[in-house]
Amino acid sequence: MLHKILKIHPKDNVLVALTDLKKGEKVTYEGKDITLTHDVQAKHKFSESGFEKDQDIYMYGIIVGRALFPIAEGEVLTTENVAHKTAEFTGVRDFKSWTAPDVSKWADRTFMGYHREDGQVGTTNNWLVIPLVFCENRNIEIMKNAFVEELGFAKPNRYKSMVQQMGDLYTKGQKEKIANLTAETIESDEDTRIFKNIDGVKFLTHQAGCGGIRQDSEMLCALIAGYINNPNVAGATILSLGCQNAQPAILQEKLDKINPNLKKPVILLEQQKEGTEETMLTNAIQKTFLALTEADQIERKPAPLSKLTVGLECGGSDGFSGISANPSVGHASDLIVALGGKTILSEFPELCGVEQELINRCTSDESADKFVKIMRAYAASAEAVGSGFDMNPSPGNIKDGLITDAMKSAGAAKKGGTSPIVDVLDYAEYVTKPGLNLVCTPGNDVESTTAMAGSGANIILFTTGLGTPTGNPVTPVLKVSSNHKLAEKMSDIIDINTGDVISGDRSIPEMGEEILEHIIRVASGEEKAKAMTLNQDDFIPWKRGVSL
Known part of the structure; x- marks a missing residue:
């Protein structure tokens, strides 16, 4: 049975509407009748006993706001009558012991994951392709266009089919039929991936790596290092321009800090060293494909939930x-x-x-x-x-x-x-x-x-x-x-x-x-x-x- 209202914590002085409530409706909490002064939509809060100006408002047992002016019993709380307020924190720790929930029924459970040499276990097996700087975004997109469909990672595009149909109707002079057209459903359970043990080749782009403060570029390198080390990643191809703030040496430093014995393959190409765009992309595509053949050898095996x-x-x-x-x-x-x-x-x-x-x-x-x-x-x-x-x-x-x-x-x-x-x-x-x-x-x-x-x-x-x-x-x-x-x-x-x-x-x-x-x-x-x-x-x- 759906209850109409809820008090989350005994210390709270507001009630939550679990369903839409009407102005004038009477609700009861712990034997007390409260008449609502306004409509209260589900998910919103209303006063249990009224508030004086500047009185603290409690939810979850903590201060979550203050009354900007007197609020009547049964009145809905809004941005007009409530302001943000929190309790001060001292920073002094008062640690208490924790009673863990009973997990005996999962004690021997496992999941089927991808085991990495450092002991981590992935839930997916992906290859990462990412630039160190936004200048390489275009080359990442070129690689994506070369790989995704040919390796069977692309999903059928029902919206592309829809646009093709609209184009056909327009050229045939049947414009009036376009408004009634819907995206054609194209679903296929057939797995067309060449690499069956690879869940995806992920081509990422971003707007960072240069032009900002040095700390942002260092954080980008630390983030990319974390992605490379993530157990869901089998290895990575990194494209660098050469002159940017986010230097390969910084990426290597961040990788060494996270995992000094990283065994995953990392392919790094620098455009200003490789020469022409064609040379760099050819090398990147060849090396990445060969690395994928190795990553495809990894299979799921049982792993503890830990x-x-x-x-x-x-x-x-x-x-x-x-x-x-x-x-x-x-x-x-x-x-x-x-x-x-x-x-x-x-x-x-x-x-x-x-x-x-x-x-x-x-x-x-x-x-x-x-x-x-x-x-x-x-x-x-x-x-x-x-x-x-x-x-x-x-x-x-x-x-x-x-x-x-x-x-x-x-x-x-x-x-x-x-x-x-x-x-x-x-x-x-x-x-x-x-x-x-x-x-x-x-x-x-x-x-x-x-x-x-x-x-x-x-x-x-x-x-x-x-x-x-x-x-x-x-x-x-x-x-x-x-x-x-x-x-x-x-x-x-x-x-x-x-x-x-x-x-x-x-x-x-x-x-x-x-x-x-x-x-x-x-x-x-x-x-x-x-x-x-x-x-x-x-x-x-x-x-x-x-x-x-």
Whole structure:
């Protein structure tokens, strides 16, 4: 039975509408009748007992805002009557022991993965082709056009077929028929890949590598090094111009730092040394093809679940994300940690307001201090350009119930479950410790997923309440819907639906277990992430500095 309202934490002084409520409607919470003063849309919040001006507003047991002026009992909370506010954090750690969930039924479970010489295990087997600088983007595209279709990695393009049909109708003088034309469905289960054990040759482009501050180019090299080292990557072809800031020597330095004994093949060609474009591309294509013949010899073999490194992401969040999808993913994270695996919580602007809780969960003072330092520096850099974390919620977030950054952050942090934080890493640092890791990234969906793959994630869980088509070139991104409506409306991009939590049909632990089972199937190649099926290969390096 669907409940109408919810109080998330006993300390809260607001209630969440689980369904649309009408002005004048009377709802009851713990024996108290509350008459609504306005219509309250599902996902939005309303006052339980009224607020005085400047009174603190609590959700998830923490401060998420303050009343700009008196708010009546039963009145809906909006951006007009509530402002962003968070509790101060001291940075002093108050660590408490953690009781891990029972994972005995997964103790002997394995997934079928690609074993690398350094002990990591991939969930996919990809070859990476990427430039060190944007000047080489065109050559990357030329290589892509040469490889993808010929090797059987291209999907049938139904929209190309649709345009061809429209062209035929127009030339035949049948323009009136175009409006009724739909994309022709072209589906084929036939695997035309030449290399059966390679999931994809991924050609990435970007707008970085030169023209900005040196630190941005160094971070780009660290990110690319992380992608090369990612267990889902068999090897890489790197194109360099020669004169750019992101030099091959810097890339090698970053690779040595992450993995000094890297055994993967890395092909690097520099255009200013190779000579003509034709010479460089011919060499790049030949060497890459021969390397693919070797990468194709790798086959899936059983691996313990402790070899999973799972990124935890949210985007297009709504008022239900922090109630259903994020806590369910958080429970899955706790299960993976209990099994000896690694999980990654990122998006530092969306941890605003929960800093002290995360500090208390750090297993060392060193990690807690690093987290405080990064958060304060990040907040200061946002303020220096006239912005701030309080401006983080998007129009879509606000429309669907997340009216302050603190409210958004309190729900977003639930993706990290309850387990201790074993390490805090800056952007492009690689995850090595089993357990929950914090990695500094922006809240921007693609910049964050790009970074988590660069930090070693071999699976990414991506919760959403509004829907977003984000994917990653080398790491499967599983979309987790917060509600039934989204899962039905955008079924082509949603992998897992946690709407049953909102309807009361499933518990958060039950959904977390289901998410883990889905991860195992995708990690084994038994099921594909929708984002991979749709070739959603999003890649945006974070540019922290200015262009020079």
